[in-house]
Amino acid sequence: MLWNERRASLTSTMKMYGKHRFPGKLFIVEGIDGSGKSTQIALLQKWLESEGYVTFFSEWNSSPLVKEVTRRGKRKRALTPMTFSLIHATDFADRTEHHIIPPLKAGALVLADRYIYTAFARDVSRGVDTKWVRGLYQFAVKPTLGFYFRISLDEAMKRILGGRDAIKYYEAGMDLHLSEDIEESFRIFQGRIIEEYEKMVQEFGLVVIDASQSIEEQQVQMRSIVLEALAGTKKTRIRKWVDLGSMVRVSRG
Amino acid sequence: MGGFGFYGQGLPGIATEELKGKLIVIEGTDGVGRSTHINLLKLWLENNGHAVLDTGMTRSVLAGEGLKAAKEGHTLGRMTMTLFYATDLADRLENEIIPALRAGFVVLTDRYIFSLMARSIVRGADAEWIRGVYEFALKPDIVIYLRVSIEDLITRVIQHVGFNYWESGMDLHLGEDMYDSFIEYQNRILAEFDRMAGLYGFHVIEATGAIDQVFEKLKATVEPLLKLPHLKTRSV
Numbered sequence: 243m244l245w246n247e248r249r250a251s252l253t254s255t256m257k258m259y260g261k262h263r264f265p266g267k268l269f270i271v272e273g274i275d276g277s278g279k280s281t282q283i284a285l286l287q288k289w290l291e292s293e294g295y296v297t298f299f300s301e302w303n304s305s306p307l308v309k310e311v312t313r314r315g316k317r318k319r320a321l322t323p324m325t326f327s328l329i330h331a332t333d334f335a336d337r338t339e340h341h342i343i344p345p346l347k348a349g350a351l352v353l354a355d356r357y358i359y360t361a362f363a364r365d366v367s368r369g370v371d372t373k374w375v376r377g378l379y380q381f382a383v384k385p386t387l388g389f390y391f392r393i394s395l396d397e398a399m400k401r402i403l404g405g406r407d408a409i410k411y412y413e414a415g416m417d418l419h420l421s422e423d424i425e426e427s428f429r430i431f432q433g434r435i436i437e438e439y440e441k442m443v444q445e446f447g448l449v450v451i452d453a454s455q456s457i458e459e460q461q462v463q464m465r466s467i468v469l470e471a472l473a474g475t476k477k478t479r480i481r482k483w484v485d486l487g488s489m490v491r492v493s494r495g
Numbered sequence: 496m497g498g499f500g501f502y503g504q505g506l507p508g509i510a511t512e513e514l515k516g517k518l519i520v521i522e523g524t525d526g527v528g529r530s531t532h533i534n535l536l537k538l539w540l541e542n543n544g545h546a547v548l549d550t551g552m553t554r555s556v557l558a559g560e561g562l563k564a565a566k567e568g569h570t571l572g573r574m575t576m577t578l579f580y581a582t583d584l585a586d587r588l589e590n591e592i593i594p595a596l597r598a599g600f601v602v603l604t605d606r607y608i609f610s611l612m613a614r615s616i617v618r619g620a621d622a623e624w625i626r627g628v629y630e631f632a633l634k635p636d637i638v639i640y641l642r643v644s645i646e647d648l649i650t651r652v653i654q655h656v657g658f659n660y661w662e663s664g665m666d667l668h669l670g671e672d673m674y675d676s677f678i679e680y681q682n683r684i685l686a687e688f689d690r691m692a693g694l695y696g697f698h699v700i701e702a703t704g705a706i707d708q709v710f711e712k713l714k715a716t717v718e719p720l721l722k723l724p725h726l727k728t729r730s731v
Binding site for chain 2: 254307314320321322331332335336369370373377381
């Protein structure tokens with residue numbers, strides 16, 4: 243290897259937030275539990291697929307390498323604010339390296355349910371330094387569009403308590419000992435998270451969607467904003483034979 | 496010498512003024528004899544009446560096993576590995592190192608943030624970014640860097656442990672085989688250590704000589720640190 247080449251390979255190859263250039267696009271949704279963001283991004287994906295785009299879906303806590311450590315740490319309640327922050331960043335790094343950057347390079351539309359802003363909101367609410375955690379996630383790809391589903395705490399609580407059987411320990415911020423009562427703790431902790439999200443709307447230019455509207459109204463708004471961002475993006479999806487097979491079955495039935 | 500501090504914002508909820516022990520870091524590349532010297536140092540310190548905790552990379556309860564398992568495969572990305580190690584260190588700091596320091600132990604750690612930073616930087620991580628990540632780490636009382644030349648290192652590695660995939664930087668595809676890769680990789684690591692030696696004020700010990708000669712130098716470096724009043728009274 244020549245000296246110059248060697249020197250070049252010694253310098254950083256890590257790309258920072260806002261500096262990545264890929265042919266694909268990244269759309270992400272954020273909001274507290276019960277804001278309806280997962281429903282909205284699933285509907286967005288259905289529509290994009292039907293329009294002929296190649297999409298790729300990426301979820302929070304999805305790295306097979308890290309998931310087990312996180313799960314065990316949570317079950318044993320062994321995570322502190324710092325290790326909670328770092329293990330989620332590790333998971334996110336794996337997700338970035340395997341599920342976000344490669345499809346973006348391939349020109350796909352990557353859809354993510356929760357992104358770095360979830361980490362910023364949660365970690366800062368746990369007492370982790372605001373600037374430090376933003377620095378930690380510098381390797382993240384800046385989304386093309388980040389949607390924030392704004393909802394009141396009361397409305398979100400109604401939806402969650404109606405639908406799910408139990409609030410989880412860390413989601414309720416029980417590790418912070420805010421209250422002995424899990425519902426009360428959840429209310430205080432999620433309240434803090436909303437405050438953090440509200441601060442980030444300006445800081446990161448998040449697109450706010452009023453999540454108290456009907457599902458259809460929200461989806462119409464989302465689609466029209468995404469459509470604008472899609473100008474010039476290739477539709478490259480090839481219909482697979484399995485799809486054709488299912489069509490045949492439907493028409494026969 | 497004052498009490499403990501962090502490199503940056505540190506760990507939430509830790510009162511550094513409660514920490515009474517000493518944190519001694521032994522750094523150096525693979526095969527330099529770190530574990531041999533840590534064992535000798537531990538024995539010597541205990542003989543002199545100090546309670547000692549020794550710890551090292553991937554020994555955390557939280558992330559140690561997961562990290563080892565991840566390294567067995569071939570899908571561990573560079574950024575993921577960097578942050579996995581950071582998680583491992585944070586867990587050991589909070590659950591092992593800090594409680595021991597609070598109890599007045601001498602903590603000997605086999606590698607610290609410096610090895611981790613060197614490995615990441617050599618793998619293309621941004622130096623400023625990685626330094627920022629490790630701002631949660633506690634500043635040690637002393638960092639002893641066992642330095643060796645690449646020529647000596649090769650002889651030792653062949654005689655003792657043999658070439659290891661990660662320590663040869665095989666994931667970086669630097670050479671035709673493990674030997675070529677090892678030389679290129681370790682050269683880069685050593686260069687990074689030399690850069691950090693000035694930046695972080697390492698106490699450099701040339702580790703090329705016989706074990707007992709190197710250990711004499713090590714003792715002479717550590718001794719002044721323990722001649723502080725609060726530890727003197729603890730000595731039997």
